[in-house]
Amino acid sequence: MATSFSSLPIVDLSLLSSISPSTSDLKRLSTQLYDVFATTGFAYLTNAPLSFTHGDVFTLASKFFRMTEARKMQLAKKTFVKGNKNTYRGYFPPQSGQKDNLKEGFEVGPSHTLVQTHSRSNQKFNLAEPNVWPAANAFPNGKARLEQLHTELQSLSSTLLSLLAISLGKQADFFSSYLSDSLSTLRLLHYPPQPSAAESGADEVKLCCTPHTDSGILTLLHQDPTGGLEVLNSSDEWIPAPYVPGSIVVNIGDLLTRVSGGQFVATMHRVRTNGGGSSSADGMGRFSVPFFFEPGEDCIVRSIDGGESIVYGEHVRRKMGTFVEFQDVPEDSVDLGAATTIAVEA
Ligand SMILES: O=C(O)CCC(=O)C(=O)O
């Protein structure tokens, strides 16, 4: 049950780096995760088994977003550049009509080829399509590093899923069907600087990411030190989730609530704008890098209590209807710059 928390718990994952953790230690960690997901639905993970430092992750994000608009638009989803082939992976630009949701992003799926059927590839969004990449000279080593980050976060998610299965009284491999042809998405996000409510003289809270729950199973979020992430507790209070050095924020999505028979909470969250970029070191605004662990398109997801099952691909397509970055954009509402006339070099 969601609770009226006032801060987020910290879960130390150093155990996962030991060569042979004891069963009792793993059980203790799984119980700790159960308690987090049954109450706050959000926590900070420290000492996660990743080879990337925060500096590594945000250097990649900053390098990507510092590319010229024309280069980024070469990677834009078809929604934004009709001549592009990619419908689901790739870049989405800031949309000027979205004052409370002003962000640009770049989305990367698994690096291996996903199973693709004709009927699926005929749909408006092809969830199994390959990634798109900038030219190697525009984003040196970026493709290999982001693929590596995706692989490591997928592996951490799989370990966390095993621990959650144990915590729900199941075998550690209970969720293994979620791993085949998994569609997990690594998303680089950039929130350009905007005047805060105080700076613009407005009373209301200014947001750069509107309140939402995540749609999938599990989210692992790297956030930079700028701050602004807030999490809703059961008393309808927005609790700040500031940057904790070296930590990754974890939260669960709607599907895991369903799978856990309502034992786990998918907590509402939002990002408050923090002013004209003064709080970030380089004045570029805020960067964050969520990783959404997702099952395969055909994966049947059902509650541990039984009951109605859903097919993951259908669930995600329904939820996409509510996300701004998947809405159709009239050609003239985005400045395409030179993007339409430059051939993709990737
Ligand atoms: O940028 C953040 O800190 C949160 C982003 C987020 O919640 C999302 O992309 O689902």
Ligand SMILES: [Fe+2]
């Ligand atoms: Fe989210």
